[in-house]
Structures are given as structure tokens and as C-alpha cells.
Amino acid sequence: MEFDTKLVQIGQEPHPGTGDIVPPIHLASTFEQRAQQDLRYFYGRGENPTREGLERCLASLEDASYALAFSSGQAAGTTALSLLSPGQKLISSDDVYGGTFLLFDLLGRYGITVEYVDLTDLDALDAALTDDTGLVWIETPTNPLLKVADVTAISERAHALGVPVLVDNTFASPVVQRPLALGADISLYSTTKFISGHSDVIGGALVHNSEDFHTRFFRYRTAAGNVPGALDCYLLHRGLKTMSLRVRRQNESAEHLVRLLRESPKIGALHYPGLAAHPQHEIAARQMDGFGSIITFEYLGDVAELLEKVERFAVAVSLGGVRSLIECPALMTHRPIPAETRRRLGIGDNLIRLAVGIEDVRDLAADLERAL
Structure with a gap:
């Protein structure tokens, strides 16, 4: 069964x-x-038929054996971190979502260390991989700088030491990138984003092929109670049916807007994997089916004025929905990260992130041109 048919029919x-x-x-x-x-169903915190239908569909999209749905992407991430034991180390992409940074900040109290590495540098990864490494956490493309990590190469290096690899695939979506096929062990999603697609439900998911992981994650989820309700699962599954149509429209519009932004004197550094000048463009072209609908750029002007002027873009956090959004990561999504760390990573106070929706791209382009 082909991908788009799975979206509509599996679990339905x-x-x-x-x-x-x-x-x-x-x-x-x-x-x-x-x-x-x-006899299969006992209590809703453990089993629910509506949730299971969503999970079957999510698993099918990566030809995986298992998927578990959670109450949020953060809940899914917390569950994945249960693979780690005191004394172990987590290796993470250095450029990650602010909420992920906050989650990792909690690990120290449990005797787990976190080493942030530029995973586009395989030599840096080799230096970081040690016997006490318990998990490699890849975010690709990264949030917000859109760096692209070579999932296959990283997985090969980690697996040589018996270390599992998790890919936060939220920015790409399974339409654009399927980490398990690239060699990763676990795909993590904030299903709030492209999977829901309508900014009206919070959720998360873990997708993988390990029976051992499934048993551990299911027990953790049941014990911690971080399950999505049946209505949320219904909304997520309904959103899935149009995900391919939405994501491909969003990608096309993003590519159009990138061409516009390249011509503006108000734009400094422009980050988008589809640009030939992007440092990891070749990797993105190889492992992604499209370059995504997130664009980030340095604005050479008054950020507050820009955010005030846009009309078709809502000034709001999140991404992946039908409505186009604009935000300043340093002031919004990445505010929890210390300012010194943000500056070192290149997340300046003038960095702007666009999450392109499904509106007519002519309206979006006109709005940006007027505001710029």
C-alpha cells in the first residue's frame, strides 16, 4: 500500500x-x-481503541512494527529518555528546540549527563561517542537554524558501539523524511505540528521496530499516565488524512518565499535546506523528499516593527499548521536557552522563523514584501 493510501485507510x-x-x-x-x-481492554490509561487506530496508521507510514501516541511531544521525549540509566550520557544535536533543552536540563538530577554536539560534524560525533553513551538524539532539520544531520552516517557510527539513535522528525514530517529507513532506531514526533496540521490538538508519538522498546515505553506511558485522550487521537487521525496534500503545498510555497527573501536587502543570512548554498544541501537532497516549509533568516531591521506589520502571518509559536506563522526564536521558542548559548549557536535576537501554511502563496508573498 502506498504512503498516501495509508494516511487515509490504515486504522480507519x-x-x-x-x-x-x-x-x-x-x-x-x-x-x-x-x-x-x-479480552484486550481494561482501563483507558493503558488501552483505547481510538488511540490504537492512530498508532497503527503512524507505524505504517514508516513501515514500522510499533507506534505509541502520547499527550505531547514532550511526553514522548520524556518516555524515550527512560532508556537512559544513571551514569550514562546523552549526545544531542547542539541546535534543538527550547523545550527539548529544558527537558534535557532535568537529566542531571538523575545522574545522566548531556553532551551537545554539532552533529553535522562527524568527527565531533566520533570524539563524543564513548562507552557510557546511552542514546544519540538527532534533530534534523534543527530548530531554528535548519542544520541537516546525516542520519545514516550517524546511525552507523552509534550502532558500532551499540548505541541507539533517536531522530526528532517533527520539522520534516514522515511525508518528507522517514528516519527508520535511514538507519535510526526511533522516530519522535510532536504530532501537534504537521500530523495534526490544524493547530487544535497537542500530541506526540514514538515510532520504532523494537519489541523491547515497545514494552518499556508502553509500561512507562501507562505508569506515568501521559496518554492522549480519545478525542485528541480522533483529531490527530483526521489531520493525518490530508497531511501529504498539506505538506507538499507548504513546501512549494516555502520555496517560492525563499526566492523572494533572497532578493530583499533587509535579509541577512538565510537558512533553508533547499538552497544550493546551504552547508548540508546535498545531504538534505539525498535523505529528504522536499526541503520542508520552515524558513529562518536574519532580519536587518527592527524585529518588533516587522512582527507588527505582517498581517497574513500570525505572530505565534509552533509550526506545521494550515495557518502561516512568524516568530523570533530568541524571544519566543528558544527563550529558555541561556543568551550566551543562543549567541554561540547563532540564534541572535534578529533571527526570524517562518512556518509556512497552506494559504495562497501570492498573499503570503505580498504580505512579506509589504512588511519588509
């Missing part, structure tokens, strides 16, 4: 007895055991 089988082509939403918190032919 007509309901037995009634033939509903949209399965019912199972809101029950508990289940009558005597009514079940095959």
Missing part, C-alpha cells in the same frame, strides 16, 4: 456491524471485561 477500517467509514470515538475510561470476545 469500516466499523464491524455498522460499516462506519469513520470509526467511532471510544471515550470510555474503563471496559466491561465480560462483554469482550478477546
Whole structure:
């Protein structure tokens, strides 16, 4: 079955007895055991049919054996970190989402160290990989500088030492990039973004092929209670059906806007993997099916004035939804990162991030031209 067919049909089988082509939403918190032919459902914190339909679809998109849905991307990330033990080290991309940075900041109290590495530099990765490494965490493209890591090369190096590799694939989406096929062990998603696509639900997911990981993650999720409700799962699954259409439209519009931005005297450094001048353009072209719909650039003007002038772009955090968004990472998504660290990474106070939606690109272009 092809990718776009999976989006619409996997986990959406007509309901037995009634033939509903949209399965019912199972809101029950508990289940009558005597009514079940095959006893599978006990309590909603552990099992739920609506959630399982979403998970089957998510797993199918990467030809994976397992997927688990969570109440947020942060909850999914917290669960993945349960693979680590005191005394171990986590190697992470140096340029990561501010919420991820906050999550990693908690690990020290559990005896786990974090080493931030520029994972576009394989020599730096080789130097960081040691016997106490428990997990390599790749964000690619990174947030917000859009650096692209070679997932295959990194996975080969980590696996040589028996170290699992997780890829936060939120910025790309499974439409654009499928980390498991590139050699990674776990794909992590904030399903809030492209998978939902409508900025109306919070969620996360882990996708992988390991029975051991599945058992551990399921137990952790059940114990911690970080499960999404049935209605959230329904909304996420509904969003999935149009994800391919949305993402490809967003990518096309982003490429159009990049061409516009290149011509503006108000734009300094422009970050987009589709640019031939991007340092990892060749890697992106090899491992991604499209270059994404996130654009970041240095604005050579008054940032506050720019954010005030735009009309078609909403000034808001997040990405991947149908509505186009604009934000300043240093003031918004990456504010939790210390200023010195932001400056070292190149996240200046004049860095702007665009998350391109599905509006008519002519309106988006006209809005940017007027505001610039």
C-alpha cells in the first residue's frame, strides 16, 4: 500500500456491524471485561481503541512494527529518555528546540549527563561517542537554524558501539523524511505540528521496530499516565488524512518565499535546506523528499516593527499548521536557552522563523514584501 493510501485507510477500517467509514470515538475510561470476545481492554490509561487506530496508521507510514501516541511531544521525549540509566550520557544535536533543552536540563538530577554536539560534524560525533553513551538524539532539520544531520552516517557510527539513535522528525514530517529507513532506531514526533496540521490538538508519538522498546515505553506511558485522550487521537487521525496534500503545498510555497527573501536587502543570512548554498544541501537532497516549509533568516531591521506589520502571518509559536506563522526564536521558542548559548549557536535576537501554511502563496508573498 502506498504512503498516501495509508494516511487515509490504515486504522480507519469500516466499523464491524455498522460499516462506519469513520470509526467511532471510544471515550470510555474503563471496559466491561465480560462483554469482550478477546479480552484486550481494561482501563483507558493503558488501552483505547481510538488511540490504537492512530498508532497503527503512524507505524505504517514508516513501515514500522510499533507506534505509541502520547499527550505531547514532550511526553514522548520524556518516555524515550527512560532508556537512559544513571551514569550514562546523552549526545544531542547542539541546535534543538527550547523545550527539548529544558527537558534535557532535568537529566542531571538523575545522574545522566548531556553532551551537545554539532552533529553535522562527524568527527565531533566520533570524539563524543564513548562507552557510557546511552542514546544519540538527532534533530534534523534543527530548530531554528535548519542544520541537516546525516542520519545514516550517524546511525552507523552509534550502532558500532551499540548505541541507539533517536531522530526528532517533527520539522520534516514522515511525508518528507522517514528516519527508520535511514538507519535510526526511533522516530519522535510532536504530532501537534504537521500530523495534526490544524493547530487544535497537542500530541506526540514514538515510532520504532523494537519489541523491547515497545514494552518499556508502553509500561512507562501507562505508569506515568501521559496518554492522549480519545478525542485528541480522533483529531490527530483526521489531520493525518490530508497531511501529504498539506505538506507538499507548504513546501512549494516555502520555496517560492525563499526566492523572494533572497532578493530583499533587509535579509541577512538565510537558512533553508533547499538552497544550493546551504552547508548540508546535498545531504538534505539525498535523505529528504522536499526541503520542508520552515524558513529562518536574519532580519536587518527592527524585529518588533516587522512582527507588527505582517498581517497574513500570525505572530505565534509552533509550526506545521494550515495557518502561516512568524516568530523570533530568541524571544519566543528558544527563550529558555541561556543568551550566551543562543549567541554561540547563532540564534541572535534578529533571527526570524517562518512556518509556512497552506494559504495562497501570492498573499503570503505580498504580505512579506509589504512588511519588509
